Amino acid sequence: MQITIEGLSKIYPNGHKALDGISLTINDGMFGLLGPNGAGKSTFMRILVTLMKPTVGKITVDGYDIVKHRKHVRSMLGYLPQDFRFFSSLSTREFLDYAARLAGMKAAKERAETVDRMLEDVGLFEARDRLANRLSGGMKRRLGIAQALINHPKLIIVDEPTTGLDPEERIRFRNLLSAISTQDVIIILSTHIVGDISSTCKNMALLNHGHLAYNGSPDDLVSRTRGKVWLIQASEAQYMEINEKFPVISNIPTNNGWEVQVVADDITGYNGRNIAPNLEHAYVYFMEKNLNQWIAN
Numbered sequence: 001m002q003i004t005i006e007g008l009s010k011i012y013p014n015g016h017k018a019l020d021g022i023s024l025t026i027n028d029g030m031f032g033l034l035g036p037n038g039a040g041k042s043t044f045m046r047i048l049v050t051l052m053k054p055t056v057g058k059i060t061v062d063g064y065d066i067v068k069h070r071k072h073v074r075s076m077l078g079y080l081p082q083d084f085r086f087f088s089s090l091s092t093r094e095f096l097d098y099a100a101r102l103a104g105m106k107a108a109k110e111r112a113e114t115v116d117r118m119l120e121d122v123g124l125f126e127a128r129d130r131l132a133n134r135l136s137g138g139m140k141r142r143l144g145i146a147q148a149l150i151n152h153p154k155l156i157i158v159d160e161p162t163t164g165l166d167p168e169e170r171i172r173f174r175n176l177l178s179a180i181s182t183q184d185v186i187i188i189l190s191t192h193i194v195g196d197i198s199s200t201c202k203n204m205a206l207l208n209h210g211h212l213a214y215n216g217s218p219d220d221l222v223s224r225t226r227g228k229v230w231l232i233q234a235s236e237a238q239y240m241e242i243n244e245k246f247p248v249i250s251n252i253p254t255n256n257g258w259e260v261q262v263v264a265d266d267i268t269g270y271n272g273r274n275i276a277p278n279l280e281h282a283y284v285y286f287m288e289k290n291l292n293q294w295i296a297n
């Protein structure tokens with residue numbers, strides 16, 4: 001399974017360029033699409049799930065052009081949008097049965113078996129008779145993924161996977177996705193939360209203002225930030241200056257001033273030392289770099 005994206009741009013009717021010349025290849029496994037609000041993630045997802053056409057560029061899924069072979073591509077797709085809603089009158093089981101019918105499962109017995117197995121897989125079998133819209137946030141997300149998976153898609157797209165989930169539900173949801181990402185399946189997670197990416201994705205892309213700021217593994221992104229993360233011992237007088245000058249990760253008060261974590265190429269003039277980068281540092285560093293390049297061009 002492979003997705004290839006060549007020179008993808010999207011200009012909205014009002015003239016706004018939401019995506020600008022994106023080229024990217026996505027292979028089996030979990031892929032993270034990370035970027036701040038407004039970066040173009042939803043636009044990218046909407047094009048990928050064939051709800052919207054690109055202005056320029058070409059995308060193929062498993063060799064099929066998503067514009068020319070829209071129907072076939074749709075049959076391979078499972079999509080969990082950000083604002084996923086349920087019909088208020090349906091129970092959890094009825095809702096999933098409805099989703100299975102929409103996905104084309106006609107035989108009642110086979111459908112019932114598939115629905116029950118899926119409810120088991122996402123840990124909702126016990127809650128099958130509860131009204132879908134009365135489930136907790138985490139359970140709703142799991143029901144959302146269940147409906148996206150019901151027809152065994154090869155491409156699964158999840159928009160902002162952990163929005164509104166507490167930490168425990170977040171981990172459970174992530175593990176659920178990891179378990180699905182076996183061979184010949186691509187799962188794309190679109191998120192602005194760095195933590196959604198770090199633990200699960202083999203590969204990732206960083207989007208910023210419609211541009212591709214990075215494409216590769218999270219580990220490689222982190223290693224490229226080595227030597228760029230600093231812990232500065234700042235006096236009260238330096239504190240404001242540093243916060244204006246550098247992208248700051250954290251400020252911690254000490255007995256005689258502040259301990260400030262920043263990402264920067266160089267901190268000459270301040271008393272600081274390098275510390276090991278993590279994905280959050282790398283994210284801030286790359287976004288800042290890309291933004292500066294973008295402004296310069």
Ligand code: ADP
Nearest residue numbers: 012014016018036037038039040041042043044
């Ligand atoms: P993200 O999902 O990363 O937050 P979006 O894809 O929603 O980003 O938006 C990217 C940019 O395109 C934003 O500046 C947004 O305001 C703009 N945008 C989104 N939808 C439309 C639209 N229908 N018409 C015009 N501009 C839009």
